[in-house]
Structure formats: C-alpha cells, structure tokens
Amino acid sequence: MKTRIIRFTLIFLLVIACVAGYASAENAKYGDVLKVGLSTDPIDLNPYIQSGGSTERVKTLAYNSLLMYDMQGNLLPALAESWEMPDKKTYIFHIRKDAKFHNGQPVTAEDVRFSIDSIMDIRTGAFLYTNFTSSIEKVTVINDKTIKIVLKSQNASFLGLLGMLHASIVSKNWVEAGHDLNNEMMGTGAFKFVKWDPGVKLTFVRNDNYWREGLPYLDGIELIPIKDEDVRTNALISGEVDFIDFPPWKVWNAIESRPELTISKSANFSMVLFFNPHFEPFANPKVRQAIKYAIDDRVIAELVFFGHAVPTGGGFLPPGHWATTDAIQNFYTYDPDKARNLLAEAGYPNGFKVKLMATSTYGMHRMTAEVIQDQLKKIGIDVQLELTEWGSTIERRGKGQYDFMVYAAGLTRPDPDFYSGYIESTAGFMARPVGYKDEMTDKLLELGRLTLDSELRKKVYNILEIRFLEQCPIAVLARRETGYAHKTKVKGFLNFALGYMSCVEPFDGVWIDR
C-alpha cells in the first residue's frame, strides 16, 4: 500500500513536471512561414567566411557546430553530444547519433575532420584559419561517431571556438560531389536551404529531422533583401514582412510606440578608434589615453544612435561578464582637463594635426568621426577627416594605412580570448597591420589560453583588460544597441549579447502567435 502511494505520487509529480515544462515553452504554436526583411543581399553562403552580421544570421539557419551557447554564454552540446579530455591537450568528441544533414545523411567523424581541414586550408579564407592552425596539432577519426582533436598546447579558449558559426560542420560527401559552399547550403540546422534568388529571396523550410527535439516551430523562413533601411522599416510597418534586422536607430522610438511591433535589443558592439603607433604622437600611450578621455561618449550615444547606445568606460567586455569587474568598467571617464594634461606630459601641449579615417558608406561611422573631430578640437588636436568608401577602408585598415580610424568592434564569442583577434601582435587584425606590439599583452593573452582554472583565468583577464585600457591601442567608445524589429506576435527570437559570431541558433525557437 505504501509502495503504491509512493509510486502514484511520483507519477503524479512527473506528469505535473511535464505539463509545467510544456507550459513554460510559452505554448508555442507550430506552423507559419516567417518573412524577414534582411539588411543585405548575402554575398555568399559559406559558413567559414566572415560575411557580415546580417549574412551570418542567415547561415545560422542551416548550420550547426559541434557546440553552441546558451544566452548566458555557457557552452552546450550541439552536434557533439558529449566530450571528454583524457589530458589537458586532448578532446574526444562524441557525435550525436541522431544528427543528420538535410539530405538525410548522418553526421560522421569524417565530416567533422573534413570541416576542420577546410578551415585549416589557407585557400578557404576561413575566419578561424589562424585560430585553428595555431591551436590544433592533429585530428584523428576514432570511429564513425568519435573524433579526437589534439592541441599543440593546452588551450582554455579552444572549446569556445567550436561554438562559433565559422566552425560549422559540413557534409564531406556533398562537397566532394561538386557542390559549392559559396552558393548552396548543406548543414544540420533547423532550416533546410531551398533556393537563393539573388536580390529577391532566400527560402528555407523546416528541417523535420532536426536533432533538437520539438524544434523548429516555423514551417519555413523567407529572407528578402531590403538594403535601404527606410524601405525595410516601411516593409515592417506595412506588414509585408514580420521581422527585420538592423532597424535604423532614428525610428526605434516610433517602432516601439506601436503595440503591434517590438524591438529585441542587445548592446554588443562598440564604436572604436584604432590607433596606428607609426604615427608619431600615437606611439605614446598617454596620447591615446588623452584622446579617450577627451571624447564624451554620451554625445555619440545621443547624436549618432539617438540615445540607443551606452557610454563605455571599460573595454569590450560588457558589465556582468565573468572576466571583467565594475572597476574596469569605470576605468575611463569623460575628462578633457585630464586629456590636456596627458597631452602636455607626452610633449604635445599645443596638440597636433592628424587624419581620422572613417568610411562614408555607413552613416554611423561618418557621424562618429564628425563628433570626434569636434571634441578633439577642444583639446587642441586638429583632426582632418578622411572619408573613404567601404572597400577602400577595409583595404587600408588591412594594410595599416591610416593615422587613426573609426571602426566598429565587439565580442565575437563569450570567451575573453577574443581579445587576441584584435590586439595580439602577430594575429590581431588591428595590431598586426600597424605593428602594434605590447609584450605584456601578448604574454597575458597566452597565459589566458594556457590557464584552465576559471578563477585564475578571471584574474588574468582582469589584468589584461587593465593593460589594454592603460595602453589603449583601441579606444572603446559608445556600446551601441543592436536591434531586431519584429511583429509582437513573433516570439522566441534570441538576440545574443556575448558574441555576434557565436552559435545560439537564434531562430530555432521562433514561433508566430497568430
């Protein structure tokens, strides 16, 4: 009798838990096709190539990596259902048994090896080429569902790389059969690629064999390139699309005033200044610090982003990130007097003349440059604007052909080792072209990777951020909010704040509350 009561109670509790779990999925409804107004016409569909935030959202529809992130930045299993570390340099991944490509073929260890080899092939032009070639010693297929990766040295940030879109797993057989990753997609993601009609539409349909049980909710997604931001906003307001990316900041308040529309926001990208130490004044960190002290981020936040940006006194890591502290977040304040003193200490009491490069293609870059020009005038720095078209800007940035420049940068992934992508002297895309080299920074970055203990890593990155802020090779300015505007009845979209290239599968849980 007693056993029966206990059994019944346990079953009752289990049923309650299941119902509660169902209720907590917000009563999501299946069906419908989501129409998305995209701010760009994708230039390629290759998951390994960096193609801009908008195109990369598209790629996440069809691809998964071995790992993924939750919204707090924790790594979760994805195509790898589990992994172990027999030693500090070795990872063994067990591939999910039910993971299949969109053509029904199961995902195997060979596909994983092929994907990693592709990333490590210089001809691919992969975003993670340097990260992988500098980290990975050897990749071995143990069996159909098990793969071993041996690193050159222990690396606490390596797993985080496997949670990035650019580490997606593609089908070896499919690629070797002659398909082109640049204009077709064969992944394991929630949505199957159907067709790409350039300038007109990209069509995806639901993947019925998706390994995430119960997902996706949508029958499909249609992405319509609408490059002009006003046209895109009109398309949302008139109801022709359900969702748009990058609504212009000037209309955010107008959109939010409509009850039928919502903006999903996250602040994960900052306007920054890159300094070229070859320009003599910028060889001195005091001058770089002076410029940061002289810029009032609030003006940028108001004028450029219509109030939808947050002034920043720290580095790239946002408040609340495990690797930063409140003190670091308030390292810099707006202080033009201190700026003048620093300039005088550096030997420039009367300021100097300098050219500021910014792209004219994007209004936020140009307007930020104009604000900076105005503010630096007050401390005696005569800034001449060089407004260049985007292609020229990219090339000159890559070759280090500027005095200082406006750019936009942010976390690519939650792990603070993303800093190496900017400021490591040999690999940082900001540091290398201009020859910025700080031995302490390089050593701290290496130490951060080698340190496996999380508390010790936190301390290392605290010191790194302080060093970064003291040396100021990059002045981090206002952290802008990135918005995705959609109909209020579109639910479940994930706007990840901790890494715009990280896999959170933002559309997997989207549903429409009709």
Place this chain on the structure above:
Amino acid sequence: MFPYALRRIVLSIITILIIFTIVSLIIYIIPGDPAYIILGDRATPETVAALRTSLGLNRPFFIQYYDRLKGVMRLDFGKSLYDNRPIGPELVNRLGRTFELIITAMILSSLVGIPLGIWAASSTKFTDLLISTFSIIGLSLPSIVIGPIIAFLMGVKWKIFPSSGFISIETNLSGHLAFLVMPVLSLAIFTIGIITRMTRSCVLDNIRKDYARTAKAKGLTGAQVLFRHVLKNSMIPVFTLIGMRTGVMLAGTVITETLFNWPGLSTFLIDAAYRRDYPIIQAVVLTVAVVFVFLNLLVDLLVGVLDPRIKYN
C-alpha cells in the same frame, strides 16, 4: 541606308571595346582589394595572397583583361568572385527586370505625354496652361523626390500596393504587377512631364509652318491638318527624345530600384562596386554600353525611316 548602318555598327563595336578597356583599367586601379573585403577581419598578407592567387587576381592586368575579353566574346561573363555563381544568367534576369521597369515607364509616359502635349498645343489657352503647369510639376519631381512620396502614401499609409519587393511573373502574375506599379509611376511622372513639353513644343512649331497653313487653306479641318501632316513631322524629335530617355533611364534606375527594392541591373552593379566584384562590374557596364550604343543607332535609323528627307550616305 545599309552602308551607313554597317558603318555605325562597326563604330559601335569599337566604342564598346574602348568602354570595356577603360572600365577594366579603372577597376584595376581604384583602391579596394576584393581579397581584403572577402577575408574581412582575418585578412593577413598570407591569406590575401592565397586568395588573390585562387581568384586569379595576382595576374598582370593585360592577362586578366585578355582572359575576360575572350570570355565576353563568347558571351561568358565568368563567375562572381564571392559566391562563384555564373554571372550570365543573373545578368539576364536583372537586365530583364530593369528593362521591364523602363519599357513600361516609357510606354506609360508616351501614352500619357504625347496626347497631353498634342492637346495642349491644339486646345484653348486655359487647357494649355493647365497641362503645361502639370507637366512642369512632373518635371520637378524626379524619382528621387516622387519615389519616397509614392512609396509612403501608396505603400505604407493607404496600403494600395506592397511598399517594396519583387515577385516573378511565373510565381504570381498579379503579385508581380502589384509590385511593378509604384516603381513605374516613380519613373514615369518625370518623363511624362518631359514628353508633354516636347510634344507641345514640336506640335506648336509645326502647326505654324507654311505647309500646315496651306493644308488648312485647301479646306482640311484643324484635326485633319494635325493628324495627317503636323503630327508626323512633330514626332521625330519626340521619338528621338524617347530613345535618348530610355538610354538615360537604363543608367539611372538605381534610385527607383533601391527605393522599391526592385532587384534590377542598377542594384546589381552598385552591390558589385561596393565589394569590388570585378567580373560583375565589367559585365554590367559592358551590357549597359551595348544597349545604349545600339539604342542610339536604332533611334537614328528609325528617324531615317520616318523622315524620307533624311538621307544617310
């Protein structure tokens, strides 16, 4: 006529070749390396060099130029540097969509502008004043001005038509037409103004000539004089204008295509220019040059047919 036409065709081919060469040189010289744009933040000298090699961009200018010219002669425009898709089919799609906009706009402009111009020239002073006022208003409203107004009023506020986008005819004919209306209106309003003014001016000019007075004196009614004699002579400059305007529109639909998200040739070129997709830039510029040059030739020959006084020798 035939020797003239042949001579013009040969000259046209030479002109197109010169244009192709100039464009090839310009895109080779201008700053902005597509390898840097493709690689983005991960561009290093090694990865840039490897990508330039795989894309064939490291070859000397003359070899690249010769290869591309050879391809163009075979109507093979190559592939996009970015997505590797053959350019030819997409070029045909885009050209077709832009032509659809332009031809529809020109037909509408002609069907409205010519009768309005004739009416203005042959009617009362009040009617003439009214029509002239509207045509001047039309002339003051190029697509960059009238386009956003049309898009907002008809697309967003009144929701008469979808505010932007495109559906192919094969997918949905009525949907396709619905998307077509606003961009065509946006292009046509300005052109209606021009054609109306030109037609009015030509008709007024010819209606005062001796032959028209003689015809009237011989007993023909005003309408008979107008439609049998005056119009034929008046239309020659108008057709020339329509031909020229079509060519200009071909090069200038970028505002309309952007405003209404119409995936035509202009936006194809602009996007390619931003990212330095050289094969697409060359293909589009060449196509526009060919169309423009031969359109001019066609107009010249048509004028010769319409006006027997014109002798090409």
